[in-house]
Every structure is written in C-alpha cells, then in structure tokens.
Amino acid sequence: MAHDDRRLRVLRAIVQDYVSTNDPVGSKALAARYDLGVSPATIRNDMAVLEEEGYITQPHTSAGRVPTDKGYRFFVDRLSAIKPLSAAERKAIEKFLDGAVDLHDVLGRSVRLLAQLTRQVAVVQYPTLSRSAVRHLELVPLSTSRLLLVLITDTGRVEQRVVEVPVDTEADTVAELRTTLNAAFTGAKLGEASDKVADLVESAAPHLRPLVAAVSATLLETLVEPSEDRLVIGGTANLAQGSALDFPGTFRPLLEALEEQVVVLRLMAEVGPSTVTVSIGEENEHEALTAASFVSVGYGSGDQALGGLGVVGPTRMDYAGNIAAVRAVARYVGHLLAES
Amino acid sequence: MAHDDRRLRVLRAIVQDYVSTNDPVGSKALAARYDLGVSPATIRNDMAVLEEEGYITQPHTSAGRVPTDKGYRFFVDRLSAIKPLSAAERKAIEKFLDGAVDLHDVLGRSVRLLAQLTRQVAVVQYPTLSRSAVRHLELVPLSTSRLLLVLITDTGRVEQRVVEVPVDTEADTVAELRTTLNAAFTGAKLGEASDKVADLVESAAPHLRPLVAAVSATLLETLVEPSEDRLVIGGTANLAQGSALDFPGTFRPLLEALEEQVVVLRLMAEVGPSTVTVSIGEENEHEALTAASFVSVGYGSGDQALGGLGVVGPTRMDYAGNIAAVRAVARYVGHLLAES
DNA sequence: TGCTGGCACTCGGTCCGCGCGAGTGCCAGG
DNA sequence: CCTGGCACTCGCGCGGACCGAGTGCCAGCA
Numbered sequence: 001m002a003h004d005d006r007r008l009r010v011l012r013a014i015v016q017d018y019v020s021t022n023d024p025v026g027s028k029a030l031a032a033r034y035d036l037g038v039s040p041a042t043i044r045n046d047m048a049v050l051e052e053e054g055y056i057t058q059p060h061t062s063a064g065r066v067p068t069d070k071g072y073r074f075f076v077d078r079l080s081a082i083k084p085l086s087a088a089e090r091k092a093i094e095k096f097l098d099g100a101v102d103l104h105d106v107l108g109r110s111v112r113l114l115a116q117l118t119r120q121v122a123v124v125q126y127p128t129l130s131r132s133a134v135r136h137l138e139l140v141p142l143s144t145s146r147l148l149l150v151l152i153t154d155t156g157r158v159e160q161r162v163v164e165v166p167v168d169t170e171a172d173t174v175a176e177l178r179t180t181l182n183a184a185f186t187g188a189k190l191g192e193a194s195d196k197v198a199d200l201v202e203s204a205a206p207h208l209r210p211l212v213a214a215v216s217a218t219l220l221e222t223l224v225e226p227s228e229d230r231l232v233i234g235g236t237a238n239l240a241q242g243s244a245l246d247f248p249g250t251f252r253p254l255l256e257a258l259e260e261q262v263v264v265l266r267l268m269a270e271v272g273p274s275t276v277t278v279s280i281g282e283e284n285e286h287e288a289l290t291a292a293s294f295v296s297v298g299y300g301s302g303d304q305a306l307g308g309l310g311v312v313g314p315t316r317m318d319y320a321g322n323i324a325a326v327r328a329v330a331r332y333v334g335h336l337l338a339e340s
Numbered sequence: 341m342a343h344d345d346r347r348l349r350v351l352r353a354i355v356q357d358y359v360s361t362n363d364p365v366g367s368k369a370l371a372a373r374y375d376l377g378v379s380p381a382t383i384r385n386d387m388a389v390l391e392e393e394g395y396i397t398q399p400h401t402s403a404g405r406v407p408t409d410k411g412y413r414f415f416v417d418r419l420s421a422i423k424p425l426s427a428a429e430r431k432a433i434e435k436f437l438d439g440a441v442d443l444h445d446v447l448g449r450s451v452r453l454l455a456q457l458t459r460q461v462a463v464v465q466y467p468t469l470s471r472s473a474v475r476h477l478e479l480v481p482l483s484t485s486r487l488l489l490v491l492i493t494d495t496g497r498v499e500q501r502v503v504e505v506p507v508d509t510e511a512d513t514v515a516e517l518r519t520t521l522n523a524a525f526t527g528a529k530l531g532e533a534s535d536k537v538a539d540l541v542e543s544a545a546p547h548l549r550p551l552v553a554a555v556s557a558t559l560l561e562t563l564v565e566p567s568e569d570r571l572v573i574g575g576t577a578n579l580a581q582g583s584a585l586d587f588p589g590t591f592r593p594l595l596e597a598l599e600e601q602v603v604v605l606r607l608m609a610e611v612g613p614s615t616v617t618v619s620i621g622e623e624n625e626h627e628a629l630t631a632a633s634f635v636s637v638g639y640g641s642g643d644q645a646l647g648g649l650g651v652v653g654p655t656r657m658d659y660a661g662n663i664a665a666v667r668a669v670a671r672y673v674g675h676l677l678a679e680s
Numbered sequence: 681t682g683c684t685g686g687c688a689c690t691c692g693g694t695c696c697g698c699g700c701g702a703g704t705g706c707c708a709g710g
Numbered sequence: 711c712c713t714g715g716c717a718c719t720c721g722c723g724c725g726g727a728c729c730g731a732g733t734g735c736c737a738g739c740a
Contacts, residue, residue, distance in 0.1 A: 681740100682739105682740090683738105683739085683740080684737105684738085684739080684740100685736105685737095685738090685739100686735105686736090686737090686738105687734105687735090687736090688733105688734095688735090689732105689733085689734090689735105690731105690732090690733080690734105691730105691731100691732095691733105692729105692730100692731095693728105693729090693730095693731105694727105694728085694729085694730105695726105695727090695728085695729100696725105696726090696727085696728100697724105697725095697726095698723105698724085698725095699722105699723095699724090700721105700722090700723090700724105701720100701721100701722095702719105702720095702721095702722105703718105703719090703720095704717105704718085704719080704720105705716105705717095705718085705719105706715105706716090706717090706718105707714105707715090707716090708713105708714095708715090709712105709713085709714090709715105710711105710712085710713080710714100
C-alpha cells in the first residue's frame, strides 16, 4: 500500500534526522528537510500512526518524536543499502593495520581503528582458543618439578601456564615430552584436544605418562572460561561525547559493564562470520546496556568465526555506517590472521 | 613558630575536608569539624595568609576555600604518617591476587584490585622488556623462509615476532640455531642483549651467521618503543563518578590521554622502586592531566623497577590512602613475579 | 601581640513567574 | 485521502528576588 510505504519513509527520515541532530524531530522539520512530497499535516497523521504502533514516541507533549527501540529495529531490518566505505576510509584501514607486528598489535590497531571510524566504543575479541589450532607447544624447565608450558596457536595467540609435574624431570625427559606433545597436538584444533588426551596418555612411554597427563590437564584448563576469551576495548573516550544526553545516569554502569568483559563476551558469543548482528537497546539483557546498541560480527575465514568484534554506542547511532565499518574491519582482520 | 604550625593544621584540615566533601570549605565548618582550638575568626586570618601564599584559593567571593595544586603538594610532602591498610584490605589483596595463572592474569587482577581499593583509574605497566632477562627463546618454522621467534622472559612476558630469514632453512638448522641462541641469551638481561649480538654473529658457525643476524635483529627490534612497554588500564568507570565536578569539560581528553598510553608511560618512566611518586595537577606536563594527580611506584625486587603501577584521579583525592594502596599492591606484584 | 565576637557586605544558587515557540491534534474543505 | 488553518499544550529560557554561606574588618579583651 502506498501509505505503508510512505510511513516507512517517514520513519526512516525520523531516524536519520534524530541520529544526526539529536533533537526530537517534528513534522515541519521533516517536511522541510526530507523530500517526502506531502505536507506537514499528513506527516503528522503518519506519525500518530507510527506512535500508536510503537515505532516512535514523544518525550513530552509538545516536543517532536524520537524513535523507540522498535523503531530502530525496524529501520535496521529494512536497511537494504549498506553504505559503502569511502576511499579515504579504505585507505585509512590499510594504513592502520599494515605493519602490525604480532597478534596483540593487530587487535590493538583494529580496536583503535574501529573506534576512530565509528566514533563509538570498539571491542575486539581475541581468537577463541578452542577454535584455533596448535602451532607449537613449548616446555621450559623452571625447576626439576615445574615446567612452563607455552602454547602457540595458528592465530598467533600465546598462552603460558606453569605445570607442576609429579616427578622430577631432567632435560632429556623434557625434550622427549616436548616431542611427544608436539607430534600429537601440532595442527590439531584445540577444541578437539580433549578427545586426544586419553589416547595420548595411553600410548605414551610409561615413564612419560604422568608428565603427559599433567601437561595435558593444564592445557585443557586454559580452554575453559574465562581465560580462553580475552577482549580488547578502545575508544571509551567516545562515550564521553554526549554521555549526559545519550546515557542519562547510566554512564558509569555502562563503563563498568564494558570493563567487566563477561557481558560483552556473552553478546559476542552469538556472532557468526560475515553476518552482522545488531542488538538494540532493550534487546540487550544486561541492564547497563539497555540504552545502548551493539553492532558485531565474527571475523576469520571459514565457516566458524575465530572471534568477534564490534562497537557499542547509544541506540541513537549511525547504524548503516557502523555496520559497514565493523564488517570492513572484520574482513581485514580475518585476512591478516589468515596470512600469518 | 606556633602560628606556622597552626596554619599547617588548618591547611591539612582544609584538604581533608575538601577531599571528603567536595565542597569549598569555610572557616565555620572547619572550626566545627576539626578540633583546632581557635575560633572561626582566627581561622579566617590564617586562611587569608594561606591564600596569599598560594596554598588555597576561593572559587569566587563568598565561597569557601579550596586547596591549590601547591596546597596539595605541601600536604603530600608533609604526609608523615602513611595510613596503614586495614586487615580487610590486606585480605582483599591476597584473595584477589592469589590464584593468578600467568603474567597477564596477575596484572589484570592487580589493576582491578587497585581500581577497587582506590576508586580511581588504575594503571599497571608490563615488566619492561629491557630490564627483564631471557628465560627461553623459541623458534617455530612457519615456512622455509619464515620463522616465528618467541621470547619468554623471567617475568613471564612472552613476545613473538615473525622473522624473515635470508636463506631457506631446514628443521636441523633451526634446531641448531635455537641451541645457539639459547646458549647465548638465556639468563641475560635484554637491555644488554645488543652488546652480545656482534660477538655472537662473529662466533657462530658460518652457515648460521645470516640466520643469527636476522633473528638477533628482530629480537632487538622488540626492545624499542612502543612495543617494549605495555599498559593495562582499569577502573575508568570510577572517573565517571563526579566527572562533571572533578574534570569540568576535560573528561574526554583525559580518557583519550589514558588510552593513548604514551602519556602515562612517560609519567611512569621516572618511577623508582619503593619510593612513591606523586604528580599533582599542573605538575603534569600533558594538558589533559592538569586537573589530575598521578600516584605511582615501581614494582619488582632489586634496585631497578621492572615496571610501574599507579592510579590517576582528580587532584582532590585521598593521597594518604592511595599512596598506601599503590605501595601495597606493588609489593605484592613484586613478590608474585619474583616467585614465578 | 594575638585571639575573639560582632557586623556589614558580597555574591552565587535557587526558586518563581512569565512569555515564547515548537509541536500537536482536530476539523473543515478540496 | 491530502491540506491548510487554528486552538491548545508544555518545556525551556530568561530575569528578578530572596537567601545564606562566607568573608574582611574592627574594636575589645587576655
């Protein structure tokens, strides 16, 4: 129907206007700024309907309208045209990420880049251990009864743990152990490592068995939450922009939630690669995020995401732009990790 | 002189009162809350002198007085009695830090702990590479012309770099190379590594020389700023407390400066072990920090600090408490790193 | 000489009342 | 079904008045 179509355009205009001006938008301003082809009075009627249906609301009687979470949701779902990045932006991405020297560096640059592109808080997850493969396992003797286990994954993550071994070991034994472990685990997905452990202990030379068991146990421990997932956060300064406006009174809890990491990790758990997920306002379970939106996507080539990244900002954000930025950065990060 | 002594007490009272209430403090309130033994009128006279000398100031005529940076400085310098931590706090420290599983974990817990104890922004520096010693060097072949160099220090830091090697290598060669490098570097301070490189290349077997040179070069590269120093920041949510009050308009720049890291690292560069450094307001060079104070100390046993940690907050902070907390956490971190 | 109580003065914060303007809903007409 | 007109509502900003905290100064007292 023609009406529905126009109402959609009205809603879209309201969202766009509100996002850019941060002022409740009235019928006259809409008619003036957007070429809707109808008079303010007609727009008012449409707005009344939109309000009844819950897409917009007015903060008080004689103010303009503001999109509700439902309004944003509708807007985002109908976002057909993904705003392509400008040439300058593409260039900035390359410039920013090239020359990264290791994983930490890649993710650090990514988070800064994303924060800068979107002017929001950026969040980047380290590649999940359990979906990474072992590149190398190293054992460094600390004393005769303590070994340092160093795990290096194909994504460049390095984890280390001290292993208390049940029997005293000598250099030769450690070398043997190292060979055994690497033979067994190198190239294997960590998520499947637990399956191998039993067999490995079984088939190991008798004098190595307690050692293999101890080291394997420690290895599996690193795969459990929360140490398996790590997060880099950047651009929190961007929150301070219009904090009072966007997050009335909820600024501090929001920062706390971000530092908590767990909250964000939970959001991130659902992301798939290449499909951008947008979570708007009240859709977020955590209370501190009910005034915020979260745009996220998985990165990493292949069917399963190695990790996620995204941005957090006020519901009043430039969804189209942020989605594009998040997607672009994820693609670059995926490439960078694949080629290292 | 009796006067000077009383004036000092007045200044101290002003600082304490202002820190706890965040209201400019007047003569009457002072007389009522602190047992100075004199009347408000006398206190007024003292305050006039203190103001003339630049220790306090009044935001506007007919308001109370507020300490100036100079006033805080004087207060801090005369802080004889370090407030000892409460038993509960000591317990919290132990509980918080025990069970840390690796360096990242130790520092992460420390920063959270410090933020919680002081209710300020906490900052912890990773152990400086150049002052750490090599525990182990590992080489993992990525392809015949690329090696992954993994450096493990005695403080538990792990750094990795990809080394492009000039000639194709085989597994045997890599093993030889690894042995050579570990023989040369294990146990050596990284700061002194550059001295060794020339000799090492010289004395290496001819076929290893280009490899040793390439790997050593990469090793030395990791020692230059900014990758040599890393920072963990936590408790930024604490800034949001009275951001408007404490940092009028400078909230965002402050967050930016903290994220910048470089600024903080520069401040941290000067810290020595065991001596707490306090940098107040305008004493900080960086503009965004002119309304903030920085309390820091080095951690690590021995004469030279392995790294620094501290807190950043408004000049209006509990210096005695924060100094005590920073010192206590530094001691614990030092112990933890020493025993691993 | 130094402390004290009293007093006049200053000045920022708060409250109140008012007018303005943006925005709305409704209605009659095209 | 759209449009222009109109009466109505309210939040915001502005200006004035009041209030109270705090000060500086001064004369008196130990």
